[in-house]
Amino acid sequence: MTDTVDWVAVDWGTSNLRAWGIDGAGAVAVSRTSPNGMGKLTREQFPGALTELLGGIEGQSGQAIQVLICGMAGARQGWLEAPYLQAPTDLRGLLDGAVRPDMPNARLAPSILPGVCQKIPGSDNVMRGEETQLLGLAALNPGFSGVVCMPGTHSKWAQLSGTRIERFATAMTGEMFEVLRTHSVLRHSLGGDLEGPGRDEGFAAGVEAGLDHPERLLGQLFEVRAGSLLSGRQPGWCAGYLSGLLIGSEIGANREWIGDAEVPLIGSAALCALYGQALTRIGVRSRLVDATEAVLAGLKAARQFSS
Incomplete structure (x- = not known):
């Protein structure tokens, strides 16, 4: 069966690869997923992985299909490095900074969007993939200005003014939880039942400790x-406490970023719910923004602003 699309949006993560065929009206006509994330591929394998994923998809005009890619395909260890835009920067210029890797056939015409870097002594930082979600948030919420939190393995905090990213910070909260859970002495206290009795109580205690004294984390x-x-x-209590302590310390360390306005949370519903609970404890409202909806809106906006 052949699916006909106008163009293809791709989010190429470290672990997984996702694609959406977009029709002429801007709707998703077909979606595909693959386990061929950046971390599982050599540079030479990227064209084949994309070709395999998009098999059976044809362009409406009979020309090469434009494939707009965000994420880790543009990393230094990915398909073709897409140099960073330097913050502060207007995210409407993402496609202007794209790189275009060679393909062994002319059926697909891929463009890889850049990430964003921040070159400030003591605050050097990079993001790759999150910038497209931030552009998507701006497209979904025209005129938005404020702080955005993106919970995850490497959580991001960004100051957004419309489509302009002013500054951002990273916290390795998710990765620290996994490292401590599996490789530190704390693993003896966590066991295998991370959702066991007392988890909610432990989480609340950890959040309070982290929010009150982030400087005492170690x-x-x-x-x-x-x-x-x-x-x-x-x-269960120990796992909850560890999770709450790390999230609370992350939020506590970023208190100067957070004002009275509602904070959008972009990420998985379960993880964002935990951040929402922690923010509530300091009187800050939050709302969930679906990560897939944000990245799709961002890829559409990047294409639109360049046309």
Whole structure:
């Protein structure tokens, strides 16, 4: 069966590859997913992975199909490095900074969007993929100005003014949780039941500790181990406390970014819900923005602003 599209939007992550065929009216006509994320491919394998994923898709005009790609395909270790735009920057210029890798056949015409970097002594930073979601948020909420939080393996905090990203910061919160859970002494207290009894109580206690004293994070981490040895804390409580402590410390360390306005949270519903709970404790409202909706809106906007 052949699917006919106007162009294709692609989000190429480290673990997975997702594509959406967009019709002439701007609607999703077909969607495809693949486990061929950047981390599983050599540079030479990218063209084949894209060709395989988009098999059976044809362009409406009979010309090469424009494929607009965001994410890790443009990383230094990806398909073809797409140099960063430097913040502050207007995200409407993403497609103008795209690179166009060679394809072994002329059926597909891929363009890889750049990431964004920040070159400030003591605050050097990079993002790749999140900038497209931020452009999507701006497209979905015209005139938005404020702080955006993007929870994840490497959480991002960004100051957005319309389509302009003013500054941003990164917290390795998700990765730290995984490293501590699997490779540190804390693993003996967590066990295998991370959702067991006491998790909600532990999470609340961890959030409070992190929000109140983010500067004490390294010492507070050991309370996971001490609590299980001395106070009989169960694995569920310990897992909740560790999660809450890391999230609370992240938010506490970024308090100067957060005012009274509602904070959009872009990411998975489950993880954003935890951040929402933590923000509520300091009197800050939040709302969930679906990550897939944001990246699709961002890819459409990038294409539109360049035309």
